């Protein structure tokens with residue numbers, strides 16, 4: 126198969142000048158026609174590229190939505206436990222959750238199995254994100270997260286607090 130077979134056939138008809146002597150005016154006319162044809166081809170090419178780009182983006186959005194959907198199903202099914210499919214060893218549940226405190230004192234719970242995140246306003250029914258209530262697909266809120274965290278061997282983590290630079294106070298009359 127040659128490369129030409131893969132290309133989209135151009136809608137712009139080619140200009141095939143007949144071989145004969147031309148006046149200056151005719152030559153200019155032909156040149157303008159050739160230029161216009163070239164321009165039309167370039168525009169057509171740009172348009173085709175744009176169509177292809179839009180198709181690629183649509184496909185990307187589709188697979189990203191599918192990814193989110195998959196993640197939500199995983200989080201809804203997750204038991205947030207350590208020990209994989211065998212479950213807790215010795216019958217004592219050990220949850221694979223951690224609690225993190227950020228520099229601004231915001232706290233967040235997280236499951237290391239399914240990446241579910243819980244925030245303090247979350248209830249069994251709703252997750253509160255950016256002031257909006259969204260249905261809680263895990264049916265576990267902040268209280269339930271805290272209960273799981275109590276039964277976890279994981280320890281809380283926190284972002285490092287930058288050292289506060291204490292302003293140096295030099296008493297009056299004392300030379301530094």
Ligand SMILES: [Zn+2]
Pocket residue numbers: 200203204205206236237238239240241
């Ligand atoms: Zn989980």
